[in-house]
Amino acid sequence: MDTLGTQLHGISKGLKYGNFNIPDIGDIVPASLMIQDLEGMRPIGCSYMNNWGCEHLGSSVDEVNQLGEAYYERYFVKEETYGIFQGMSNYLAAGDFDKQYNFFQRVKLYRDDHYTWFYTVVKIAQVEINKALENKIILLSSPVIGMDNLISKVNKTLDQDQYIRNHYKRFADLTSREKEIIIMLANGKSTNEIAEQLFISTHTVSTHRKNITRKIECSSFADLLRFAMAFDLV
Numbered sequence: 001m002d003t004l005g006t007q008l009h010g011i012s013k014g015l016k017y018g019n020f021n022i023p024d025i026g027d028i029v030p031a032s033l034m035i036q037d038l039e040g041m042r043p044i045g046c047s048y049m050n051n052w053g054c055e056h057l058g059s060s061v062d063e064v065n066q067l068g069e070a071y072y073e074r075y076f077v078k079e080e081t082y083g084i085f086q087g088m089s090n091y092l093a094a095g096d097f098d099k100q101y102n103f104f105q106r107v108k109l110y111r112d113d114h115y116t117w118f119y120t121v122v123k124i125a126q127v128e129i130n131k132a133l134e135n136k137i138i139l140l141s142s143p144v145i146g147m148d149n150l151i152s153k154v155n156k157t158l159d160q161d162q163y164i165r166n167h168y169k170r171f172a173d174l175t176s177r178e179k180e181i182i183i184m185l186a187n188g189k190s191t192n193e194i195a196e197q198l199f200i201s202t203h204t205v206s207t208h209r210k211n212i213t214r215k216i217e218c219s220s221f222a223d224l225l226r227f228a229m230a231f232d233l234v
Contacts, residue, residue: 058110
């Protein structure tokens with residue numbers, strides 16, 4: 001992620017001092033590079049998109065501009081764009097040329113029926129055009145490999161946290177012996193095996209099992225195993 005920001009900083013600096021031009025950069029960057037024109041600090045349209053961006057969107061600069069607001073509906077997730085627009089608006093209002101605005105977004109690429117996660121870095125830059133400096137917005141977007149797996153893991157973690165909050169009182173109500181038996185049950189021990197290992201009767205184990213089932217409200221081995229895993233009993 002930091003590499004993308006560093007690349008964009010170098011691009012904006014080179015464009016300002018005329019060390020290279022936009023097409024030269026666009027041809028070598030393995031990501032989508034887009035330039036948007038500004039009127040004051042308000043975006044008024046796209047003036048450049050490199051071949052990588054055009055090919056992966058299956059579109060062109062002219063088509064993007066013709067689509068207008070429909071551009072965002074075609075390629076992006078509507079609910080996500082609201083937050084991005086607000087962040088972009090705040091960034092432009094600040095007008096700080098030294099800062100960047102970064103965000104994740106899902107993009108529907110050409111001929112894909114699913115969305116791909118991208119990391120985008122945005123920077124206000126002064127670009128030398130006809131020996132004069134003009135303010136532009138540069139957007140550099142790169143696909144994030146494995147982002148879907150990361151999001152899935154985050155969601156699982158959040159689900160786990162919610163499960164622990166919902167079940168903590170039940171866990172706290174368990175006795176040390178009941179927790180001990182849960183560990184054994186989760187590891188596949190039978191009633192007889194538990195009785196032998198703990199030097200208690202099978203009847204006592206059965207009673208503990210009934211109390212455990214009542215306390216944690218588990219109706220299957222899968223329920224018991226999830227409870228045990230959530231509270232690090234296995």
